[in-house]
Amino acid sequence: MRKLALEDEILLNIEKPARYIGGELNAVMKKQEETDIHFAICFPDVYEVGMSHLGIQILYDMFNKRSDVWCERVYSPWTDLDKIMREREIPLFSLESQTPVREFDFLGITIQFEMCYTNILQVLDLSKIPLHAKERQDKDPIVIGGGPCTYNPEPLAEFFDLFYIGEGETVYDTLFDVYKQCRREGRTRTEFLERAARIEGIYVPQFYEAEYNEDGTLAAFYPTNPHAPSVVKKQIVMDVTHAPYPEAPVVPFIKAVQDRVVLEIQRGCIRGCRFCQAGMLYRPTRERDVEHLKQLAKKMLKNTGHEEISLSSLSSSDYSKLKELVSFLIDEFHEKGINISLPSLRIDAFSLDVMKKVQDIRKSSLTFAPEAGSQRMRNVINKGLTEEMILEGAGQAFEGGWTKVKLYFMLGLPTETEDDMKEIARLSDKVARRYYEIPKEQRHGKCQITASSSFFVPKPFTPFQWAPMLTSSEYMHRAAVVNQEFKEQLNRKSLKYNWHDAQVTVLEGVMARGDRKIGRVIEEAYRLGCLYDSWTESFHNELWMQAFENTGTDIAFYTLRERDEKERFPWEFIDIGVTRGFLRKEWERAMKGEITLNCKEKCSGCGAASFGGGVCFESKN
Incomplete structure (x- = not known):
């Protein structure tokens, strides 16, 4: 050696x-x-x-x-x-x-x-x-x-x-x-x-x-x-409480992107967002025992010296013991200077009350993910959020002392119209307006609403796996429509709008939905000098386009086609539990703008229960 x-x-x-x-x-x-x-x-x-x-x-x-x-x-x-x-x-x-x-x-x-x-x-x-x-x-x-x-x-x-x-x-x-x-x-x-x-x-x-x-x-x-x-x-662990978990994770010498203790509280998600691959792949939902999590938190903070602990899951608000766990962490660690981070919270009174306890309001911003501006589009993607819920949540946040809110959206979703695009700016303005409805003496200066758009990629094993994508120029056109609408809003000085790189999105779609023939494109791109393609400073779209040309590969074949109902997908030899029939039914419901209730409200028969011996985790409790 x-x-x-x-x-x-x-x-x-x-x-x-x-x-x-x-x-x-x-x-x-x-x-x-x-x-x-x-x-x-x-x-x-x-x-x-x-x-x-x-x-x-x-x-x-x-x-x-x-x-x-x-x-x-x-x-x-x-x-x-x-x-x-x-x-x-x-x-x-x-x-x-x-x-x-x-x-x-x-x-x-x-x-x-x-x-x-x-x-x-x-x-x-x-x-x-x-x-x-x-x-x-x-x-x-x-x-x-x-x-x-x-x-x-x-x-x-x-x-x-x-x-x-x-x-x-x-x-x-x-x-x-x-x-x-x-x-x-x-x-x-x-x-x-x-x-x-x-x-x-x-x-x-x-x-x-x-x-x-x-x-x-x-x-x-x-x-x-x-x-x-x-x-x-696919292989999954049903008993996540007793699954291996590091009590003494490695502590980096230099600041990492997420420089903190990460406590995974559950796996899976009861929400059925139709664009979300993780929500389908990691079904059924499995919770970690709250007493076990308390002990893990103590050990991990002691063994690392980190000053922040983050509760990790796809939807933290749905963890049944969240209130008990957060109360314990506050009592045990908050006075010791340990910051508690709670990503993936939904917009509700409990979540905001918890956030107020664990965050320094003056320094922090709240993040909401409506994903779509119009209610019609939120129904299409099965987001489960109404405009009333979004504005009520924002209002409670503002009244609680927050002045900064980040809103995440997607552009290019199936059935999206120009009016749906413009609703992103209009909803953002309504959020800002909600702040200015608070009596002036109760405000903390001006509010800042930052809206960001990613571009939709239809991922495998989601109801949208049949959907087509758009060209990079069309994505950018849609971002321009939204950007112009932002400029026309009443509270435009309190609004900021960002969007992702459309060229990267198109390539991501090719890789996500590609077959074995895409391997030669990846290899050719690497030979041409492509590296760190997710980093803006090192991404070279022209080299990727050269790789497609050199290998005679048509990008449009992988991105712009709507898949036929009976088309065989390259990934279909994998059984994730969630059935093709369920995904197709969800695609059809999306086209009708129909909502599917979450797993706690009603079992939709997706097939994932097969991993729990025929009964979903949530149904056992």
């Missing part, structure tokens, strides 16, 4: 050298010769982003609790170090022991966002690991992908040996045990992959074949190896 370290001369000439040196508080050090499996866990973005990811912390802690596994961390080098590593032929190495990644048994890459795909190739390339799985030999690491983007793994299929579909706490132990057995028996790489394919939730892309119709749509997808199943079922 050869260990590497960056020379001082290199560290002094790159941005934020602490990204690459390791040795942080709670980092795990072991002796490689005393472990059977050496696992490199990678987040394909810079250190500060990767260190903020809860999933990596959970797996890092879980793997290292096994005496036979040493898990180390790897992140994408920023462009300055990337250049030096290529020039000096320095292979990518781990943080803990500075061991070259190519010498590990496994390289596990978490895939959170489609625009990190070229960074995945960077990690493989700098590690001197062949980009294509079929070209790897027995000495090369097993490259495994996990995370939300693996629910359509096909654009990345040729770059990975296997994908782990689902939550990581379930079958990794089985996978490791199979690997150890294969190594004891002197089995080949292919023989290990065949045994891995028999583990529920493991997908080995090279054991499958895709066939296409003349029009480019998917005709058939089937296993070519007898060990590979025709359907891969």
Whole structure:
């Protein structure tokens, strides 16, 4: 085992050298010769982003609790170090022991966002690991992908040996045990992959074949190896209370994007927003026991020295013991200078009362996500918010002392009209107007309403997976319509409007909905120099367009078509529990503007109950 370290001369000439040196508080050090499996866990973005990811912390802690596994961390080098590593032929190495990644048994890459795909190739390339799985030999690491983007793994299929579909706490132990057995028996790489394919939730892309119709749509997808199943079922943990969770997460040397203790209070979401992939993928909803969470909070704050704790979930307001948990955290920690962060709250009196207790009103802003400006569009997306609820919530916030509100919207949603677009500005103005309805002596200066629009991407396994996208120019046109409407509002001096990059949105849509043919585009874009595509300063749309042209790939095929009801999707070999029939019914209800009640109010028969033995978690309580 050869260990590497960056020379001082290199560290002094790159941005934020602490990204690459390791040795942080709670980092795990072991002796490689005393472990059977050496696992490199990678987040394909810079250190500060990767260190903020809860999933990596959970797996890092879980793997290292096994005496036979040493898990180390790897992140994408920023462009300055990337250049030096290529020039000096320095292979990518781990943080803990500075061991070259190519010498590990496994390289596990978490895939959170489609625009990190070229960074995945960077990690493989700098590690001197062949980009294509079929070209790897027995000495090369097993490259495994996990995370939300693996629910359509096909654009990345040729770059990975296997994908782990689902939550990581379930079958990794089985996978490791199979690997150890294969190594004891002197089995080949292919023989290990065949045994891995028999583990529920493991997908080995090279054991499958895709066939296409003349029009480019998917005709058939089937296993070519007898060990590979025709359907891969996602893995989830039903008892999240007793699932592995890090009591002493690694503390970064430099400020991370989210520099705090993260306490995951539940998984899943009872809300049925039709655009939300996470809301479908992570069904059914599963809560952590409140007493367990209290003890976790104590231990994590003590073991890290962090001064902030964040309660994490898709919809924190729906956690049944939120009031009890927040009251405990306030009593236990607030006077000790610990800030309590509560993202993902809905607009209601309880949430605002809680926020008032835990936040410094003078410094903080409240975030609401109406997603659409008009009530018609909120019904289409099944948001479950009325204008009255939004304005009432804003009013209570203003009366409570807040003056800053952030509003999040989407543009380009199915059935959207110009009037729907303009309603974004009008609703924002009504929120500002609600502030100025407060008696002048009770106001705290002027209010600031910041509205932001992202552009809609129809994701796999959502009711909107059949929907078409728009061109980048059309997205920008819609943003211009909204921007002009903002300028015409009565309270325009209190309003600010931002919008996302439409070109990135189009590419995100291609990656999210793509098939195996998109892999050649990703590789060509990487060869042309694309890297850190989610970062504005390093995104080069012209290189991506060149990659599509060089590979003869039509962007419009993946973005502008409305999918036929019977079209086979590239991701349909994965069973997430939620049925295609339910998603299609929700699509049809969306086209009629019909609301579907949330899971607590009425079971909609989505299929996710199959993971709980036929009964959803919420229905058991």
